[in-house]
Amino acid sequence: MPIDLNAARSAFASGDLRTAAQLLEGRFASQDSESALLRAEVSLARGYPDAAARQTSDLLGKLKPTDPFYALALYLDGVARSELGDERKGMEQLERAGTHAKLSADTKLLARIKLQLLERASDAGAPYHVSLPQSADALRAVRRSGDRSVLAEAHLTFARLEARRGDVHVATRHLRHAASSRGNAQPRSKRER
Secondary structure, eight states, X not given: OOOOHHHHHHHHHXXXXXXXXXXXXXXXXXXXXXXXXHHHHHHXXXXXXXXXXXXXXXXXXXXXXXXXXXXXXXXXXXXXXXXXXXXXXHHHHHHHHHHHHHHTTXXXXXXXXXXXXXXXXXXXXXXXXXXXXXXXXXXXXXXXXXXXXXXXXXXXXXXXXXXXXXXXXXXHHHHHHHHHHTTOOOOOOGGGO
16 A cells, blocks of 8 residues: 555654554555655654664665765664664764765754754763753754754753753743744743743
8 A cells, every 4th residue: 555655744743643653554665765764753753762773774774875865864773773772873873864964965954963962962961061062053053954843853852951950940941932833832821921
């Protein structure tokens, strides 16, 4: 059964992960890199990094570094491996993805990569003063991308970082900004107006 890739993409973008996964369960050609990458991204978002790592590993074995989807495959593989606890391989894949995204001028992907690298560095215990330049670099990349979904992803990243530091109020504010960036604006409290 053929996949309606646009419907799967739309479901994923709207946060309907179950529908996106169901739409991607159909058969697709083994050379269909775009469907395979979306399937891996949906697996990651649903909390299945092991499935995403298998999917991206298979795909990276088939793709050439000149393929337009190569950087995204490296990025998803790096995120999945980091989630599975292989921080060394995860960081290596993220850095390789960054190099490829920079060469192809993919500002949206480059911003996502910089956000992941920032969060991974923080998870590894990087001192706060070391993370400030990395944070500023990630924010510049987010602004350059000009993409609302990347902006929402940045707010989610900073919400997690602030929550880990114990600043729940700032984390909550980032979550509200993320919701409004994605078009799901929620009423603000009187203190935030």
